[in-house]
Amino acid sequence: MSQHYPRRGRNWYSAMGVLFVVVGAIVLVQNLIIWSPEFVVDFMFNGEITNEKVSLGMFAFGGFLILWGFRKKYA
Numbered sequence: 001m002s003q004h005y006p007r008r009g010r011n012w013y014s015a016m017g018v019l020f021v022v023v024g025a026i027v028l029v030q031n032l033i034i035w036s037p038e039f040v041v042d043f044m045f046n047g048e049i050t051n052e053k054v055s056l057g058m059f060a061f062g063g064f065l066i067l068w069g070f071r072k073k074y075a
Helices: 012-034 037-045 051-069
Strands: none
Touching: 012 037, 012 051, 037 051
């Protein structure tokens, strides 16, 4: 493969970022189906560490990894 690769964002950072976002979305959708949206919102804003808050952290970290994958590589 040549050094100039025109399709940006196809590396393991982007892939791991998408994986984190997908897993976070699965957890939130699962909790929305099992519980009602009112309970999920209550779980997000209470003082305890819940898996809804972890899912939001996974969205943030996944977005960071996706952006990190799209950065320019200067060598």
